[in-house]
Amino acid sequence: MKAVAQDGIKKEIVAFANGNGGTVYAGVDNDGNVLGVEDADGCALQVSNMVRDAVRPDVTMFVSYEALDCDGKAVVAVN
Numbered sequence: 001m002k003a004v005a006q007d008g009i010k011k012e013i014v015a016f017a018n019g020n021g022g023t024v025y026a027g028v029d030n031d032g033n034v035l036g037v038e039d040a041d042g043c044a045l046q047v048s049n050m051v052r053d054a055v056r057p058d059v060t061m062f063v064s065y066e067a068l069d070c071d072g073k074a075v076v077a078v079n
Contacts (some may be wrong), residue, residue: 009047010054013078017059027075036073043076 009024016022026047027037037043044065052060066077 040067040074
């Protein structure tokens with residue numbers, strides 16, 4: 001879980017790609033509290049661009065992004 005889409009999110013995505021998969025939630029803190037993100041679509045695009053530009057070999061075809069509404073707050077699920 002990540003409160004914001006920060007550069008370190010790439011490490012979690014790579015770890016899931018090397019393992020059995022999983023989901024990273026942007027807009028949720030480490031305690032599971034939903035903080036939300038201002039622009040879910042922009043956040044998903046930001047994470048997508050970080051993964052595309054920094055992760056080799058390219059895993060973009062295996063990663064999906066979904067904007068969710070959790071208690072009225074926007075959260076991005078990266079699977």
